[in-house]
Amino acid sequence: MVLGNYKSAVAARSTDKGILSASQDGGIVTQLFAFALDEGIIDGAIVAGPGAEPWMPEPVVATTKAELLAARGTRYTISPNMALIKEATRSYGLDKVGIVGTPCQMQGLRKAQLYPIGMRDVPDKIALAIGIFCMENFPYQGLETMVEDHCTVKMESAVKMDIGKGKFSVYTERGGLSQIPLKLTHKYEQPGCHVCLDYVSNLADVSTGSVGTPDGWSTVFVRTKVGDGVWARAVDAGCFETKPIEEVKPGLELVTKLATDKITKNQKTVEARASFGVKADGSGKALRNPYL
Amino acid sequence: MPAEKAIPVAKPASKPGDVKIEQKLEGVIQEEKPVANKITVGHVHMSGCTGCLVSLADNYEGLFKILDDYADLVYALTLVDVRHVPEMDVALVEGSVCIQDEMAVEEIKETRRKAKVVVALGACASYGNITRFCRGGQWNQPQHESYLPIGDIIDVDVTLPGCPPGPQSIRNVCVMAYLLLQGTDEQKALAAAYLTPLMNLAKRGTEACGCDLMYDVINQGLCMGCGTCAATCPVRAITMVYGKPQVDRDLCIKCGACYAQCPRSFFNFDVINEFESITELIGAAMGQGGE
Ligand SMILES: Cc1cc2nc3c(=O)[nH]c(=O)nc-3n(C[C@H](O)[C@H](O)[C@H](O)COP(=O)(O)OP(=O)(O)OC[C@H]3O[C@@H](n4cnc5c(N)ncnc54)[C@H](O)[C@@H]3O)c2cc1C
Ligand code: SF4
Numbered sequence: 287m288v289l290g291n292y293k294s295a296v297a298a299r300s301t302d303k304g305i306l307s308a309s310q311d312g313g314i315v316t317q318l319f320a321f322a323l324d325e326g327i328i329d330g331a332i333v334a335g336p337g338a339e340p341w342m343p344e345p346v347v348a349t350t351k352a353e354l355l356a357a358r359g360t361r362y363t364i365s366p367n368m369a370l371i372k373e374a375t376r377s378y379g380l381d382k383v384g385i386v387g388t389p390c391q392m393q394g395l396r397k398a399q400l401y402p403i404g405m406r407d408v409p410d411k412i413a414l415a416i417g418i419f420c421m422e423n424f425p426y427q428g429l430e431t432m433v434e435d436h437c438t439v440k441m442e443s444a445v446k447m448d449i450g451k452g453k454f455s456v457y458t459e460r461g462g463l464s465q466i467p468l469k470l471t472h473k474y475e476q477p478g479c480h481v482c483l484d485y486v487s488n489l490a491d492v493s494t495g496s497v498g499t500p501d502g503w504s505t506v507f508v509r510t511k512v513g514d515g516v517w518a519r520a521v522d523a524g525c526f527e528t529k530p531i532e533e534v535k536p537g538l539e540l541v542t543k544l545a546t547d548k549i550t551k552n553q554k555t556v557e558a559r560a561s562f563g564v565k566a567d568g569s570g571k572a573l574r575n576p577y578l
Numbered sequence: 579m580p581a582e583k584a585i586p587v588a589k590p591a592s593k594p595g596d597v598k599i600e601q602k603l604e605g606v607i608q609e610e611k612p613v614a615n616k617i618t619v620g621h622v623h624m625s626g627c628t629g630c631l632v633s634l635a636d637n638y639e640g641l642f643k644i645l646d647d648y649a650d651l652v653y654a655l656t657l658v659d660v661r662h663v664p665e666m667d668v669a670l671v672e673g674s675v676c677i678q679d680e681m682a683v684e685e686i687k688e689t690r691r692k693a694k695v696v697v698a699l700g701a702c703a704s705y706g707n708i709t710r711f712c713r714g715g716q717w718n719q720p721q722h723e724s725y726l727p728i729g730d731i732i733d734v735d736v737t738l739p740g741c742p743p744g745p746q747s748i749r750n751v752c753v754m755a756y757l758l759l760q761g762t763d764e765q766k767a768l769a770a771a772y773l774t775p776l777m778n779l780a781k782r783g784t785e786a787c788g789c790d791l792m793y794d795v796i797n798q799g800l801c802m803g804c805g806t807c808a809a810t811c812p813v814r815a816i817t818m819v820y821g822k823p824q825v826d827r828d829l830c831i832k833c834g835a836c837y838a839q840c841p842r843s844f845f846n847f848d849v850i851n852e853f854e855s856i857t858e859l860i861g862a863a864m865g866q867g868g869e
């Protein structure tokens with residue numbers, strides 16, 4: 287269950303060279319939204335667009351392929367995509383909303399659909415939710431410190447950042463590569479990530495990430511009926527090159543291992559919160575547990 | 579075409595035949611074959627704005643489906659000519675209580691005595707909301723100055739905040755209340771699981787503010803910057819600054835939506851993991867065919 291419910295898992299990448307030129311991995315997110323936009327499955331998607339500072343994402347409602355392309359690539363800092371979920375159905379006038387997000391944002395989305403407390407009309411207007419895998423995220427100032435101080439690269443000269451194989455890597459516009467061990471980045475992690483019990487966006491319609499497949503490819507889980515429908519149509523239309531996940535290295539085994547590691551570690555953090563402090567009788571005094 | 583307006587005539591001192599007319603109407607309205615096992619629901623209007631009731635009505639044909647198949651509306655001064663609080667399975671109470679208004683205090687107590695399940699419908703009933711800012715001094719009841727959420731006067735079973743609460747959330751609570759009272763064992767279990775976090779909100783208390791995001795999420799090390807709170811706030815008091823909510827507390831009307839909607843206030847995996855099947859179940863209950 288650490289990988290959630292899914293109907294199928296594949297290795298895939300977009301067949302569109304233009305999308306792949308600046309996508310983080312196999313361009314799954316951008317390609318699937320572009321296809322859904324073309325086919326009228328969605329009439330817009332909330333993505334992490336360019337923000338006010340270098341590498342700072344800003345949630346935007348993309349209604350054109352150009353806007354989707356501008357949002358490609360991973361920004362290892364918070365992009366509060368859910369902040370636009372209601373507005374997308376208001377001033378933007380969308381009836382079929384797409385959204386990409388980390389596992390926690392998919393959780394916010396599904397909660398908003400089942401318990402739409404201040405979310406009038408949102409539940410019925412979600413057409414395609416794409417989740418990305420996520421081990422942890424960083425506050426902007428944390429990312430800045432990692433890139434500028436530890437990797438000694440100016441934020442504005444970085445062209446790609448990547449976490450994999452135990453390292454945080456920054457690629458520069460002049461072809462340089464600067465890497466630090468992931469261990470050095472732990473103290474900059476967003477604290478709220480340490481109680482997170484989802485690695486592969488279990489609640490998305492389709493979820494995707496880099497782990498499990500070779501560079502330039504993505505691991506894809508097709509989860510819901512909605513996701514299954516859209517994915518099948520996109521593959522039929524020739525949007526994706528796919529391989530059975532069993533035929534690629536390192537495959538689901540590594541995904542399962544990392545998911546288990548994340549959940550086990552964070553479950554311990556959640557449990558430790560139950561006796562974080564001390565009561566008058568010497569027993570533990572708890573911090574709040576959102577899952578109870 | 580607008581109908582020709584009748585010129586108002588002076589009202590007679592007494593209303594002869596009033597009672598008889600009411601009886602006649604009842605005969606017409608009665609369903610020929612009432613659906614068995616409907617639950618009874620009432621809408622109790624305290625110091626509210628009727629926006630919560632409009633929100634219920636904004637389920638459009640979904641409301642008719644609820645009234646056709648699942649619930650009889652036995653009390654709602656806005657819609658039904660029943661003058662006194664009757665026995666009810668579920669009381670949807672909107673508005674807070676002015677404790678200087680004796681009738682209001684009596685009505686909320688009567689509601690508790692007569693209802694199996696009391697739902698604080700909307701932010702005013704749940705948390706006081708805009709009536710938190712009342713302090714009297716206005717004509718022609720300048721002494722009407724103290725307003726309390728209903729949970730400070732009676733025990734509340736289910737808290738459903740929002741100003742107004744989303745129509746779909748009221749629909750879900752109505753369907754789940756029906757399943758809880760009339761469903762199969764399996765449906766009862768699901769309904770209980772669904773309603774649990776809203777029952778826990780009722781136990782949590784009657785105070786709400788954008789500050790809850792600080793006290794109970796950020797200060798607790800739980801915020802992960804998703805932005806849901808900013809989306810849900812009805813007055814745009816919340817902006818996301820460097821990935822964390824910034825609340826403009828002078829804009830905040832104390833509705834409690836942001837905290838309740840935050841995925842780090844309550845997140846019940848047992849229910850939310852089943853979002854697909856539960857959405858289908860509610861859709862089916864509302865008469866929207868599967869595929
Ligand atoms: C904080 C973070 C941590 C991650 N950790 C892992 C990991 O541990 N293992 C793993 O396999 N994959 C991880 N990923 C996912 C991976 O980096 C890619 O985002 C994913 O594979 C999609 O690549 P793509 O080529 O399909 O997408 P692209 O076509 O490049 O599109 C990427 C999409 O992601 C959106 N996006 C970018 N940054 C953010 C953000 N901060 N928040 C929300 N949305 C954003 C963009 O709007 C864009 O639509 C992480 C991503 C993020 C944002
Ligand atoms: S680790 Fe969890 S909480 Fe943190 S950004 Fe990723 S999905 Fe969200």
Ligand code: SF4
Pocket residue numbers: 791795796800801802803804805806807808822823839840841842843
């Ligand atoms: S909804 Fe909760 S977790 Fe998300 S940004 Fe707001 S306070 Fe943080």
Ligand code: SF4
Pocket residue numbers: 786787788789810811812813814815816825829830831832833834835836837
């Ligand atoms: S910040 Fe907004 S959503 Fe939160 S309590 Fe205040 S008005 Fe309500």
